[in-house]
Amino acid sequence: DQQVKQNSPSLSVQEGRISILNCDYTNSMFDYFLWYKKYPAEGPTFLISISSIKDKNEDGRFTVFLNKSAKHLSLHIVPSQPGDSAVYFCACHKNDYKLSFGAGTTVTVRA
Amino acid sequence: DTAVSQTPKYLVTQMGNDKSIKCEQNLGHDTMYWYKQDSKKFLKIMFSYNNKELIINETVPNRFSPKSPDKAHLNLHINSLELGDSAVYFCASSQQGDQPQHFGDGTRLSIL
Numbered sequence: 001d002q003q004v005k006q007n008s009p010s011l012s013v014q015e016g017r018i019s020i021l022n023c024d025y026t027n028s029m030f031d032y033f034l035w036y037k038k039y040p041a042e043g044p045t046f047l048i049s050i051s052s053i054k055d056k057n058e059d060g061r062f063t064v065f066l067n068k069s070a071k072h073l074s075l076h077i078v079p080s081q082p083g084d085s086a087v088y089f090c091a092c093h094k095n096d097y098k099l100s101f102g103a104g105t106t107v108t109v110r111a
Numbered sequence: 112d113t114a115v116s117q118t119p120k121y122l123v124t125q126m127g128n129d130k131s132i133k134c135e136q137n138l139g140h141d142t143m144y145w146y147k148q149d150s151k152k153f154l155k156i157m158f159s160y161n162n163k164e165l166i167i168n169e170t171v172p173n174r175f176s177p178k179s180p181d182k183a184h185l186n187l188h189i190n191s192l193e194l195g196d197s198a199v200y201f202c203a204s205s206q207q208g209d210q211p212q213h214f215g216d217g218t219r220l221s222i223l
Contacts, residue, residue, distance in 0.1 A: 002153070034211060043115070043201055043214030044154070089154065097142075097209060098167055101154040 003027045004092050006102035014110050019077040021105050023090030026071065030092040030100075033066060035075045038087045038104070047088075048075070080109045114138050117202050117215040124192060125223050132187045132218045134202030142166075143185035144203040144212060145177060154201065160185050189220075197222045 005024045013019045021035075031052040036044035050057040050064045050073070057064050063076045077084055090102040115136045124130055136143060144167070145157040158177040159167035165177070174190040189196060199219050203212040 032209065036214075041216065043203075043216045046211035046213065049211060087152075091154075095209075096167070097205075098156050098159070098169075099154075099212065100156075103152050 002103075003030075004090055004100045004102040006088075006090055006105050008105050009103070010106045010108070012108045012110060013080050015082060016079045019075075019080045019084065019107055019109070021075040021077075021088050021090075021107070023073045023075075023102055024071060025073075025090075025092050025100075027092070027094070027100070028071065029094045031095065032093050033064070033073050034091045034099070035062075035064060036089040036091060036101075037084075038089060044089055077107075080107075082109050082111060085109045115202055115204055115213050115215040117200075117218050119218060120216065121219050121221075123221045123223065126192055126194060128192050129188070129190045130192060130220070131189070132200055132202075132220075134185050134187070134215060136183055136202075136204040136213070138204055138206075138213060140204035140206050140213070141182055142205045142207065143179065143182070144205075145185065145187050146201040146203060146214075148199040148201060148217070150198070158185075158187075192220075192222050194222050196220060 034049040035047040038044045066073045087104040089104045091099045142161045144159045146154045160179040163179045176188045179185045199217045201217045202215040205212045
């Protein structure tokens with residue numbers, strides 16, 4: 001039973017524009033949320049995270065928004081750059097620290 | 112100066128064989144993990160060790176046995192390999208359970 005869902009398998013965006021990636025979860029016990037970025041033949045790399053006590057966290061071009069009542073989080077990348085082309089995974093955990101991952105969204109940034 | 116390194120990167124073997132995947136981290140982290148990425152691309156936790164002690168053991172066949180000789184190493188041994196074991200296996204580590212996990216580049220296991 002998949003507790004973390006990324007319903008958009010792919011996203012194409014023009015360089016300089018905003019990329020918005022979405023993630024929904026079903027387990028209300030999740031209290032920590034992360035985004036990972038993955039290039040082909042490499043492992044996932046941590047990008048940004050947010051705890052359940054916040055609704056927004058920003059790091060440079062990356063901002064994560066959390067809507068706990070809707071069990072929804074999103075990642076905004078602005079402006080998008082060619083190097084942002086990768087697979088982005090949403091991940092969540094409870095206090096047991098077991099990460100549950102979504103299936104990923106492949107982002108392609110067009111020049 | 113790779114942070115989390117796995118060997119081998121590729122492993123092709125016959126059904127029924129026994130194989131091991133090694134993982135080492137030089138980050139000084141206390142906790143290490145093994146994940147399996149299946150054909151649908153989901154990453155699923157298999158095991159986690161904290162300071163050589165097993166703390167997470169998901170529903171994984173007994174053919175899979177993790178071994179942690181010290182807190183910088185977590186190896187995965189698989190007995191009697193089956194076709195369904197074909198996947199990419201990722202090792203990861205973190206300072207504490209609530210810190211972001213750092214992943215290795217994965218081991219692609221193919222069973223013939």
